[in-house]
Amino acid sequence: MDVTTNLEEIQTNIQRACAKVNRNTNEITIIGVTKYVTIERTEEAIDAGIIHIGENRTEEMIKKYNHIKDKATWHFIGTLQSRKVKDIVDKVDVIHSLDRISVAKQIDTRSTRPVDCFIQVNVSGEASKHGLAPEEVFPFIKELASYQNVRVVGLMTMAPHVEDESLLRNTFRNLAKLRDSIQHEQLPHAPCTYLSMGMSNDYEMAIEEGATHIRIGSKLVGTNKM
Numbered sequence: 001m002d003v004t005t006n007l008e009e010i011q012t013n014i015q016r017a018c019a020k021v022n023r024n025t026n027e028i029t030i031i032g033v034t035k036y037v038t039i040e041r042t043e044e045a046i047d048a049g050i051i052h053i054g055e056n057r058t059e060e061m062i063k064k065y066n067h068i069k070d071k072a073t074w075h076f077i078g079t080l081q082s083r084k085v086k087d088i089v090d091k092v093d094v095i096h097s098l099d100r101i102s103v104a105k106q107i108d109t110r111s112t113r114p115v116d117c118f119i120q121v122n123v124s125g126e127a128s129k130h131g132l133a134p135e136e137v138f139p140f141i142k143e144l145a146s147y148q149n150v151r152v153v154g155l156m157t158m159a160p161h162v163e164d165e166s167l168l169r170n171t172f173r174n175l176a177k178l179r180d181s182i183q184h185e186q187l188p189h190a191p192c193t194y195l196s197m198g199m200s201n202d203y204e205m206a207i208e209e210g211a212t213h214i215r216i217g218s219k220l221v222g223t224n225k226m
């Protein structure tokens with residue numbers, strides 16, 4: 001399927017989800033996750049109107065970045081090792097996966113400007129998942145105040161791979177509540193306005209629960225490396 005057709009379907013679904021809960025579609029940012037696909041397919045997505053590109057590996061992001069440069073806004077959505085921060089920090093616009101002080105320290109010292117970061121939260125408590133436990137998030141954010149180049153713009157989560165709608169909804173709802181409580185503190189380094197949640201299989205529900213950034217790979221660009 002061409003990206004334009006996929007994108008039209010996604011936009012229709014976004015409109016429906018927004019209408020259900022009285023939200024405006026312009027509150028939603030679609031991040032096209034291109035980790036499965038080629039540079040050519042990524043360029044097709046950009047031609048179709050996708051502005052935000054998400055990658056989860058530093059090498060792959062750099063490869064695509066070197067071709068596409070500032071024709072896209074770059075989101076790093078994968079696990080980030082401290083020693084690799086320097087490779088991407090001046091290429092990336094937004095980091096969605098901050099959950100360690102060692103990484104924050106590297107962002108702070110290696111970047112030449114403040115970087116917008118989401119804190120990754122493991123809401124569902126699955127052992128296999130990265131991210132902070134919900135109760136660790138506020139102390140972590142307070143600690144980040146001393147890092148000038150780290151700006152906490154929101155919270156991110158990956159929902160569990162389950163069919164159980166109420167479990168998914170609870171995951172999204174709990175992240176939204178946590179975001180509200182941090183935003184309420186009005187910390188200068190942590191406006192914490194946004195919610196990065198929702199992927200191909202659950203983005204409509206995530207939007208109903210307040211997502212501002214949805215990360216869509218397979219339903220937008222497919223998974224075919226060729």
Ligand SMILES: *Cc1c(COP(=O)(O)O)cnc(C)c1O
Nearest residue numbers: 033056077199200215216217218
């Ligand atoms: C792969 C990935 C996505 C996109 O997944 P799809 O189910 O293909 O939409 C979103 N977020 C993260 C962190 C990912 O690694």
